Amino acid sequence: MISLQTAKCKKPYYIGEELIKPSLIAACNEVLGQSAASKMKDIPLSNDTVEWQLYDIEKIQKRNSLKKIKISKLFALQLDESTDIQNSSILLTYARHIDRDESDMKEDILSVSELSTHSTSSEIFEVLNGFIEEIGLE
Secondary structure (H helix, E strand, O other): OHHHHHHHOOOOOOHHHHHHHHHHHHHHHHHOOHHHHHHHOOOOOOHHHHHHHHHHHHHHHHHHHHHHHHHOOOEEEEEEEEEOOOOOEEEEEEEEEEEOOOOEEEEEEEEEEEOOOOOOHHHHHHHHHHHHHHHOOO
């Protein structure tokens, strides 16, 4: 939960170890006593741990999105080409589909792929086709 909130607030991952964990320990010690405070010391909030947890959350969300897209009768792909701060071409692939559970239109980012220096239509097609084959989307 703390890792997710850290990411949502767009804060550096080390804030958990430097600010949040000491604050939790102090608050628990004050309100619930020393035994509760000592349990707070066991919460892993290092920079690497937060990164791993966010990576796991991202994998689960992507798997759930793909599952919903695959069972949806209709979906649409949208492509957007952009450049990053290193002037590399990036291909963003979005999918829109109807979520059967919520009967609502959803939009998810399916992939972020780097393109070579020449972003021709044939290269974009190759990158997109490779991704579609990799995830097993028809």
